[in-house]
Amino acid sequence: MKYMLLIHQGTTPLPGSPEWERLSEAEQGAVYGAYKAINETPGVTPSSVRMQPPETATTVRVKDGQTLSTDGPFVEVKEALGGYLFYEADDLDAAIELAARIPAASMGGAIEVRPLAE
Amino acid sequence: MTALLEQTFRDHWGRVLAALVGFLRDFDLAEEVAQEAFARAAERWPREGIPASPGAWLVATARNRAVDRIRRDRTLAAKYKLLDVSQAAEEEQMQETTFSDERLELLFTCCHPALATDAQVALTLRTLGGLRTEEIARAFLVSQATMAQRLVRGKRKIKAAGIPFRIPPAHLLPDRLTAVLAVIYLIFNEGYDGRPDLATEAIRLGSALVELMPDEPEVFGLLALMLLHDSRRAARLRDGELVLLANQDRALWDAGQIKAGRAALERALALHGRATGGGYVLQAAIASLHVEDTRDWAQIAALYGELARLTSSPVVELNHAVALAEAQGLEAGLAAIDGLHELEAYQYFHAARADLLRRLGRPVEARAAYNRALELVRSEPERRFLADRVAGLARRND
Numbered sequence: 187m188k189y190m191l192l193i194h195q196g197t198t199p200l201p202g203s204p205e206w207e208r209l210s211e212a213e214q215g216a217v218y219g220a221y222k223a224i225n226e227t228p229g230v231t232p233s234s235v236r237m238q239p240p241e242t243a244t245t246v247r248v249k250d251g252q253t254l255s256t257d258g259p260f261v262e263v264k265e266a267l268g269g270y271l272f273y274e275a276d277d278l279d280a281a282i283e284l285a286a287r288i289p290a291a292s293m294g295g296a297i298e299v300r301p302l303a304e
Numbered sequence: 305m306t307a308l309l310e311q312t313f314r315d316h317w318g319r320v321l322a323a324l325v326g327f328l329r330d331f332d333l334a335e336e337v338a339q340e341a342f343a344r345a346a347e348r349w350p351r352e353g354i355p356a357s358p359g360a361w362l363v364a365t366a367r368n369r370a371v372d373r374i375r376r377d378r379t380l381a382a383k384y385k386l387l388d389v390s391q392a393a394e395e396e397q398m399q400e401t402t403f404s405d406e407r408l409e410l411l412f413t414c415c416h417p418a419l420a421t422d423a424q425v426a427l428t429l430r431t432l433g434g435l436r437t438e439e440i441a442r443a444f445l446v447s448q449a450t451m452a453q454r455l456v457r458g459k460r461k462i463k464a465a466g467i468p469f470r471i472p473p474a475h476l477l478p479d480r481l482t483a484v485l486a487v488i489y490l491i492f493n494e495g496y497d498g499r500p501d502l503a504t505e506a507i508r509l510g511s512a513l514v515e516l517m518p519d520e521p522e523v524f525g526l527l528a529l530m531l532l533h534d535s536r537r538a539a540r541l542r543d544g545e546l547v548l549l550a551n552q553d554r555a556l557w558d559a560g561q562i563k564a565g566r567a568a569l570e571r572a573l574a575l576h577g578r579a580t581g582g583g584y585v586l587q588a589a590i591a592s593l594h595v596e597d598t599r600d601w602a603q604i605a606a607l608y609g610e611l612a613r614l615t616s617s618p619v620v621e622l623n624h625a626v627a628l629a630e631a632q633g634l635e636a637g638l639a640a641i642d643g644l645h646e647l648e649a650y651q652y653f654h655a656a657r658a659d660l661l662r663r664l665g666r667p668v669e670a671r672a673a674y675n676r677a678l679e680l681v682r683s684e685p686e687r688r689f690l691a692d693r694v695a696g697l698a699r700r701n702d
Contacts, residue, residue, distance in 0.1 A: 187466035277468035278418055279476065301465045 188274050188302040189281040195268035197294030200239060217289045224271070224287055231272040240266030268295070272302075309349060312358055313342055317434030318512070320362045322410040323403045326469060328370055331431070331459040337373070341366035363403050407432060408516045409469050411509075414458075415484040416467045423458035424487050430455055432512070433505045443494065443502050481517075482582050485526050488513070489584075492530045503534055514568065524572035525585030531565030532591035534558070546685040549594060562595055583620075586611045601630035618646050626656050634664050651680035655690060667697045 199205035206214070225232040243259040243266065259266035268290065275281045278299070285297035320341070324334035341362045355361040414427040422444075429435045435443075441451035461467070472480040488509050495502025510527035517523045539556035540547060547553075569592055572585045590607045593600055608624035621644055629637020638660045647653035658673035674694045681687045 189466075275466075277466045278416075279468055279472070281466075282418070299465075 187277060187281075188272065188304075189278075190300045190302055191271050191273055191281070191285055191288070192267055192298040192300060193269040193271075193288060193290050193295065194265055194298065195240075195290055195295045196264050198268075198290045199293065200268075217293075220287060220289045224284065227273075227284065229274040230284070231274075233270050233272075237267070237269060240268070308354075309346060312354060313345075314434055316359045316362055317342075318407050318410070318432040319359055319403075319405055320366065321431055321434075322406040323363045324366055324370070325410055325413075325431070326404075326406040327367065329469065331462060333370055333373065334366075335431075337366040337369040338362070340369045360403055405516070406469075407512060408471050411484055411513070412471055412480055413462060413467055413469050415480070415487045416462070417480070417483050418465060418467060419458055419461060421487070421490070423454055423461075424483070425490055426451060426454050427458045428487055428509070429491065429505065432509060435505065439501075481520065481522070484513070485522060485582055485584065489526060489530070492533075503530070503537070506530055507534060514571075519575065521572040521575035522582055522584050524568045524575065525588045526582075528565045528568035528572060528588035529584050529591055531561045531568065532588060532595060535561035535565060535595065541685060544685060546689045557595065566592055583611050583614050586614065599630075601627055605631045618644050619650070619652075622647060622650075622653055622656060629660055634660050638664065649680065651677050651682075651686075654680065658690075658693070662693065662697060671697050 199209060201214075209217075224230060240259040240263045245256045245258060245260050247254045247256075273281055273284055275284070278301075281299045285291060285299050288297050291297050317338070321334055321338050324338055325331055328334050328337075344365055345358070345362060349355075410431055411428065414431055415424045419427070426440055426444075429440050429443075430437065437452050437455060438448045440455075441448045444451070446454075471477075488506050491509070492503050492506035495504070495506060507527070507530050510523075510530055513523050514527050535558040536549070536552060536556075538558070539552035539554070542553075565588070569585070569588045572588065586607055590604055590611070593604050593607070605624060605627035608620060608627050612620045612624050622641065625637050625640035625644070627637075628640050638657070641653070641657050641660065644653060654673045654677035658670050658677060661667075661670035661673055671694060674690055674697070678687065678690050678694070681690060
């Protein structure tokens with residue numbers, strides 16, 4: 187089974203933010219370490235890009251042939267997508283276990299585990 | 305013969321379906337061919353007699369049906385080459401052998417936390433209980449279309465999301481077992497008020513589970529709890545009116561169920577299952593004390609205290625307070641209840657308070673509390689019971 191893990195940052199402190207600076211060096215190191223370990227897990231294909239924060243997003247709709255652009259992500263900022271990765275695993279339990287190891291899952295965000303069509 | 309057939313079918317449905325899901329890894333196909341096999345049995349067994357191993361016969365017949373179907377589907381044929389056995393040979397071979405019991409795998413699949421709770425309940429009743437979609441719909445007061453949709457969605461998710469068909473590995477087992485027990489207890493509680501078929505079904509599932517997991521104290525605890533509660537079912541209502549435990553006709557209690565419940569409790573305690581898990585063992589121990597000839601309120605209060613520490617549930621605290629009122633005096637109980645503000649919207653909080661105030665000779669406060677309970681009450685017998693109590697207060701005042 188192939189899964190896409192969509193990382194919603196929620197209130198997770200992001201590097202560069204004042205909340206991030208308030209974390210101890212050890213805590214910051216643990217976050218980097220955890221992501222590194224996940225990216226090196228067999229079956230994981232990390233995303234090859236990094237997204238800018240959701241505040242920089244523009245949402246586009248077309249109504250009656252007219253393009254409407256609005257500031258911000260489609261969902262609330264705190265629910266917006268912050269990153270993703272792919273995971274080839276035996277079953278959903280394995281994907282859930284990997285998702286639980288992503289720091290955002292325990293720091294105020296959540297991970298959506300979505301199976302990919304074969 | 306028909307009754308015997310029906311019983312045989314009910315006894316075998318879960319095991320047969322579990323074996324087929326395990327083999328085919330496809331809920332829909334497994335269910336369809338199982339149904340066909342049962343239909344064929346209904347036609348043949350009355351003429352030819354029930355085979356020595358009915359389950360194996362049903363599995364073999366259903367498997368053959370599945371093979372036929374898969375053969376018809378040419379794109380899948382290559383995938384299932386291993387099924388390419390001649391029908392007669394297969395049937396013969398299967399009747400000789402037993403087939404492995406995979407109900408536990410099926411149960412853990414149906415109760416996977418990635419499924420919505422109502423889907424877990426519906427799938428469990430359908431696949432392991434063998435209830436028909438319209439029966440489950442009726443039991444949960446939803447339309448047949450809604451229930452059918454719920455089952456379809458659940459089965460689709462199991463397949464699409466890759467929910468595994470297996471007993472979870474040791475590090476996942478405690479959490480996953482908790483989910484399974486919660487589903488069974490939910491089914492039981494749905495049946496406790498007025499739909500005894502569901503309570504009976506939950507007890508059947510609980511009995512199957514103790515067979516399958518004979519070393520898990522909480523599994524025995526849950527079975528004990530359900531049996532001990534269910535034993536008093538016939539005595540809970542008299543002419544449609546609610547009868548409190550103290551006033552129940554003990555002759556109506558099911559002595560066999562009490563005995564079986566206590567045996568399950570003994571087993572749970574022997575497995576040292578008292579202070580861990582979801583609290584089913586503790587709840588069963590309390591239920592057992594409640595059916596003693598004289599209730600040991602100090603002991604009941606102590607167990608509720610233990611359960612409250614384990615679950616941090618304010619509802620358990622309320623029960624603890626009620627037991628304290630009996631064990632240590634009405635004032636002690638009332639003081640404990642008054643500390644439970646988070647239960648403001650809970651009918652039994654007000655009903656319990658009202659009862660203690662009434663017995664303490666404080667009718668004005670008692671009436672106010674009864675009225676709050678009456679605003680929140682949902683069941684008709686309970687409403688009449690509370691209204692009677694208010695009327696009793698009025699008479700005393702006159």
